Amino acid sequence: MRINSEYRSQSLLELLALKTFVERLRACSVPQDALTWSRFFGALLLVLLVLLFLSGAFLSLYYSPVPGAAYDSVDFVLFNLPFGAVVKGIHHYAWNLLLVVMGLHLMRAFILGAYKAPRQLVWISGVVIMLIVPLFIITGDLLPWDQKGYWSTQVRLSIIGTVPVLGDLFVRLLQGGPLTGIVALTRFYVLHILFLPGVLIFLIAVHFHLIAHRGLSEPLSDGSLPRLKIPFLPDMVNRWLVLFLLVTIILGFISWYWPPPLGDPADPTDSTYVPKPEWWVLFLNQLVAIFKGSLTVIGSAVVPGLLAGLLIALPFLDRSPERNIRKRKMVVVIASIIIVSMLVLSVMGYIEHFGEPHPE
Ligand code: HEM
Numbered sequence: 001m002r003i004n005s006e007y008r009s010q011s012l013l014e015l016l017a018l019k020t021f022v023e024r025l026r027a028c029s030v031p032q033d034a035l036t037w038s039r040f041f042g043a044l045l046l047v048l049l050v051l052l053f054l055s056g057a058f059l060s061l062y063y064s065p066v067p068g069a070a071y072d073s074v075d076f077v078l079f080n081l082p083f084g085a086v087v088k089g090i091h092h093y094a095w096n097l098l099l100v101v102m103g104l105h106l107m108r109a110f111i112l113g114a115y116k117a118p119r120q121l122v123w124i125s126g127v128v129i130m131l132i133v134p135l136f137i138i139t140g141d142l143l144p145w146d147q148k149g150y151w152s153t154q155v156r157l158s159i160i161g162t163v164p165v166l167g168d169l170f171v172r173l174l175q176g177g178p179l180t181g182i183v184a185l186t187r188f189y190v191l192h193i194l195f196l197p198g199v200l201i202f203l204i205a206v207h208f209h210l211i212a213h214r215g216l217s218e219p220l221s222d223g224s225l226p227r228l229k230i231p232f233l234p235d236m237v238n239r240w241l242v243l244f245l246l247v248t249i250i251l252g253f254i255s256w257y258w259p260p261p262l263g264d265p266a267d268p269t270d271s272t273y274v275p276k277p278e279w280w281v282l283f284l285n286q287l288v289a290i291f292k293g294s295l296t297v298i299g300s301a302v303v304p305g306l307l308a309g310l311l312i313a314l315p316f317l318d319r320s321p322e323r324n325i326r327k328r329k330m331v332v333v334i335a336s337i338i339i340v341s342m343l344v345l346s347v348m349g350y351i352e353h354f355g356e357p358h359p360e
Contacts, residue, residue: 026231030230031228031230032228034230035235041104041108042105043240045105048098049200051247051248053197056091056193062084063143067182067266068145071144074145078259085259087255089252089254090248090251092255093254094251095136095137095140099280102130105126110314110335111325112220113217113322113323113324113325115314117315117319117321118214123314123315124312125203125206127311129204130311132203133200142185143192144262145265145266146264146266148276149263151273153180155275159300162296163301164301220323282349282353283345286349287300287303288300
């Protein structure tokens with residue numbers, strides 16, 4: 001029986017002209033420490049991305065990018081389509097989790113000095129990915145055409161507009177006119193489902209290509225021991241598949257019991273609506289709020305730009321081969337100051353937007 005099924009799968013692979021490809025994959029090996037739990041975040045990110053693409057593809061079957069109709073189509077998926085709320089919930093919870101896991105993946109690479117030579121470009125490709133991901137959220141937020149998405153977009157566009165020289169141009173390119181209407185919605189939709197995924201898939205391919213060529217960083221503890229290898233197929237691929245199933249089931253259950261939110265339909269004439277910022281932009285919102293008037297650009301462009309530049313330049317600023325965190329006091333102090341400042345700004349933002357209102 002077994003010989004028969006093996007023979008069948010062999011000839012199927014030949015028929016599909018995939019035999020050499022699978023054989024080449026089978027010949028690939030990765031260090032055994034690729035399966036350690038501290039590398040869990042990289043695999044989880046990959047799984048979340050696949051889930052986002054799959055759930056997004058299903059949602060796009062029902063979505064209609066026209067103001068008004070957009071809201072009805074999302075409402076239909078949430079409340080009338082069997083399992084629609086689960087698919088939409090998986091999409092919603094997966095991007096929230098993706099942001100958290102991306103932060104943890106970055107912290108791990110930072111703490112273990114995985115950004116150092118020869119992996120500088122692995123780090124830089126990761127930072128670029130991290131800068132692209134929020135664009136998915138910004139473009140996706142407008143798509144349901146509800147009050148929160150519409151007015152959050154107005155806030156974001158007005159912040160982008162404060163960026164000198166390019167700000168206005170960006171806003172006009174994004175909106176396709178002076179107002180957020182049908183052209184803007186079409187552009188946000190096409191960016192969300194076509195351009196940004198294309199860029200992201202390319203960047204992930206670059207990230208993986210660089211990891212394959214530069215190798216995973218060696219474990220810090222037992223450098224003297226020989227590094228054992230395991231086959232990429234099936235060991236690594238199996239780990240990813242199990243993780244994919246687990247995450248799908250867990251997010252599916254969460255979405256079933258706590259369906260994703262949908263506010264009231266967007267009303268562009270109701271300028272009394274004040275959108276509350278999402279958790280991941282609380283610190284940026286607060287930064288923009290601190291610098292008022294002509295200084296707004298410091299919070300909207302200068303500080304975020306400097307932070308992004310610092311992250312990209314990190315492997316070139318910290319060039320010593322030392323990877324032990326206890327012996328890298330300088331970078332740890334600077335990183336701690338940045339992280340604590342971000343946390344303080346986020347807490348301030350949370351209190352301002354979600355705290356008890358003061359009695360008049
Ligand atoms: C969705 C985005 C991302 C995916 C799918 C992804 C995936 C992965 C995977 C599977 C690995 C190998 C296993 C591991 O060490 O975890 C890895 C390694 C790495 N990633 Fe990412 N990553 C992403 C974003 C990032 C970001 C934002 C950064 C940092 C700015 C980053 C920096 C690195 C570094 C430096 C390594 C090498 C780790 C080592 O050799 O020990 N990645 N990534």
